Amino acid sequence: GAGVSQSPRYKVAKRGQDVALRCDPISGHVSLFWYQQALGQGPEFLTYFQNEAQLDKSGLPSDRFFAERPEGSVSTLKIQRTQQEDSAVYLCASSLAFSYEQYFGPGTRLTVT
Amino acid sequence: DAKTTQPNSMESNEEEPVHLPCNHSTISGTDYIHWYRQLPSQGPEYVIHGLTSNVNNRMASLAIAEDRKSSTLILHRATLRDAAVYYCILIGTSGSRLTFGEGTQLTVNP
Numbered sequence: 001g002a003g004v005s006q007s008p009r010y011k012v013a014k015r016g017q018d019v020a021l022r023c024d025p026i027s028g029h030v031s032l033f034w035y036q037q038a039l040g041q042g043p044e045f046l047t048y049f050q051n052e053a054q055l056d057k058s059g060l061p062s063d064r065f066f067a068e069r070p071e072g073s074v075s076t077l078k079i080q081r082t083q084q085e086d087s088a089v090y091l092c093a094s095s096l097a098f099s100y101e102q103y104f105g106p107g108t109r110l111t112v113t
Numbered sequence: 114d115a116k117t118t119q120p121n122s123m124e125s126n127e128e129e130p131v132h133l134p135c136n137h138s139t140i141s142g143t144d145y146i147h148w149y150r151q152l153p154s155q156g157p158e159y160v161i162h163g164l165t166s167n168v169n170n171r172m173a174s175l176a177i178a179e180d181r182k183s184s185t186l187i188l189h190r191a192t193l194r195d196a197a198v199y200y201c202i203l204i205g206t207s208g209s210r211l212t213f214g215e216g217t218q219l220t221v222n223p
Contacts, residue, residue: 042200098209099206
């Protein structure tokens with residue numbers, strides 16, 4: 001079946017612009033995660049959903065970052081007033097349930113100029 | 114989550130076995146040991162996980178020390194496609210967020 005998909009794959013934003021990154025998880029997967037990966041480093045946790053409920057947002061770096069999953073499937077990560085330090089690859093992962101293996105999408109590479 | 118320590122890089126030759134070590138001396142009794150890998154320009158990919166006993170799957174084997182303070186991911190015959198960053202991650206029963214660390218960059222020479 002289809003894996004996790006993310007769009008767009010690449011996004012260039014001018015500093016101060018708002019961006020929205022989309023994640024389509026594997027159908028039927030209850031859990032959805034967002035991670036941020038800076039160049040040359042491992043991914044870092046941002047937030048976690050179980051169905052439509054956002055159970056953990058402790059990794060969001062500032063209140064400019066907002067994530068939602070209103071119907072328990074597709075999720076959107078929104079970054080308001082982008083800054084240069086937001087430049088990174090944003091990875092989405094889904095899993096059947098809590099503590100199961102996670103399946104990752106290809107990521108969205110965000111460059112803020 | 115307990116911390117893991119891995120070498121920054123390792124090299125192997127194609128068709129030879131590779132043993133990737135991971136130290137986790139502060140592991141708790143309920144922490145599972147997970148391994149993920151990330152190929153260039155791709156998202157991470159699950160490899161294997163275990164709790165106490167050694168585990169085998171189609172991708173690799175996981176050897177866990179008797180005291181669980183270390184583990185080794187074994188690729189039985191490395192291929193060029195196995196060149197990636199390998200991450201050893203501990204996950205407790207209270208959470209499934211992954212804490213990646215810096216991992217081991219595996220280079221496979223033809």
